[in-house]
């Protein structure tokens with residue numbers, strides 16, 4: 067049972083700004099001193115970038131609700147798009163003037179009876195001018211589309227990330243982390259290529275085909291009509307097949323890479339368990355299968371390309387052979403000039419070139435489109451828990467929690483909480499105890515509104531949680547998960563995550579209060595000691611104490627605390643118990659107690675079983691009533707190492 071990360075003690079953490087070493091707020095690990103001067107120099111020469119325009123709220127703004135399409139992404143920059151379009155037109159037209167100039171040079175400058183060297187020279191000069199125009203237009207087009215791509219990518223990354231922040235816990239439980247990562251990295255990268263180069267090339271080639279078709283018809287209508295009848299139907303059929311096959315192929319490729327990354331990330335995260343259970347061999351086999359599926363998807367797209375590319379080339383050559391015979395016959399009968407036939411063939415060659423390039427670009431387009439579809443699915447995923455449009459700010463609370471006929475199922479058909487009734491008075495601590503899978507953590511998740519009830523209500527100070535803003539709710543709630551999450555950064559940063567504006571003194575006060583003072587003092591740089599991602603460099607007891615200090619710093623009115631099940635040594639356990647005492651004082655708290663020794667400290671104990679609360683009362687009352695808790699307690703007394711001290715608690 068893990069509650070996702072980074073939520074210990076409030077939710078208000080803002081990321082630290084660059085150039086502000088080790089400022090409160092995460093994730094940011096500070097700049098190593100030897101690099102600081104280089105960073106300062108770089109920052110001094112950096113242009114000012116406006117803060118990105120990020121829309122973030124829990125119910126989604128109008129802008130956010132629009133469907134993600136390539137067109138919508140691009141039209142946000144209409145001027146750049148128009149400029150790129152104009153340059154594409156210039157390139158497509160200017161590059162096609164050559165054969166026409168050649169035709170004029172042959173017919174009016176070199177043919178018998180029409181020998182005019184001046185015409186040849188003028189045509190050659192014009193050819194040169196158009197080549198220079200084409201080259202210049204290409205240079206600016208690459209620059210403009212490069213910029214356009216950079217902005218669109220930037221928007222997309224921010225939009226996708228902001229959306230991930232909105233999504234509910236359920237999404238992250240269902241979706242593999244690796245798949246989400248691949249959407250955010252490989253899918254977005256994939257679009258980069260399409261935006262930077264692919265789309266403009268696609269437009270240039272398509273436009274070139276149109277320009278050439280027009281020129282072919284103006285050069286000779288009969289030959290052009292024969293070309294269209296001979297080649298175009300076969301080309302259309304082949305292209306329709308290619309479109310369908312490559313769409314399917316690239317969809318499989320996107321899923322394939324997402325699965326490879328998901329498998330990789332799972333193996334990396336679970337490396338300890340994998341090693342401990344000798345599952346390396348099994349993992350390699352599994353990964354080989356996943357990679358194999360990815361390879362098959364790539365092979366399929368390669369096959370589709372291999373059929374379509376050379377196939378269209380063959381069509382072109384066949385068409386040319388037939389046209390050579392027909393055109394030659396027309397020249398012999400003086401119904402067509404040699405210059406026109408040469409120009410026709412030059413254009414015909416150019417007519418097939420864009421088709422080949424279109425195929426390549428269409429691949430890029432397909433890949434990009436597959437990525438857009440995947441990203442659209444991600445961005446269209448609505449959070450399960452949303453904020454009501456008329457949600458009010460939760461005023462400062464006393465801390466009364468009420469479960470009113472509360473029922474909940476992760477899958478609505480299977481309730482894991484059934485008709486629970488409970489009232490926790492302000493300042494009281496209630497411990498949930500019960501067998502594993504009984505629904506204790508689920509009840510806690512309903513208090514923090516990670517999920518909404520299937521039926522009934524959760525009320526804090528009389529306010530239904532669904533009617534208040536998430537921000538105002540969570541800023542007054544503290545959560546200490548069973549496995550506290552620490553970000554890569556200093557211990558101070560990790561503590562200040564719950565309260566970004568906390569002063570060093572406040573942080574140190576919280577550290578002392580939970581009994582972490584001597585541990586921090588012993589660390590090489592005190593609060594500035596850097597911990598690695600997920601706090602791997604600390605012991606589990608230290609991580610728990612940091613999570614408690616984090617919650618203490620936020621000073622929430624209501625605290626939801628999932629007791630760690632890991633076995634701690636007696637000294638750490640005593641420390642944590644003392645820290646808990648400090649933390650729970652004057653606060654409403656829900657404590658998921660895995661140890662009865664912790665449960666006993668609570669004002670009330672609620673026994674949860676099969677999604678229902680079957681007993682509530684103080685430790686003494688429950689023991690005296692001889693019910694389920696009394697049974698659990700008796701078993702615990704018999705088995706506990708502390709059995710000899712146990713009678714002291716009896717009748718507390």
Ligand code: ATP
Nearest residue numbers: 067239476477482501502503504505506507508509
């Ligand atoms: P433990 O003491 O072992 O932590 P618990 O009493 O906290 O157990 P819960 O985690 O609340 O139990 O789980 C209650 C039931 O809900 C269990 O049957 C569990 O399998 C199921 N469950 C928990 N999380 C999910 C989820 N994300 N999706 C579907 N079912 C879930």
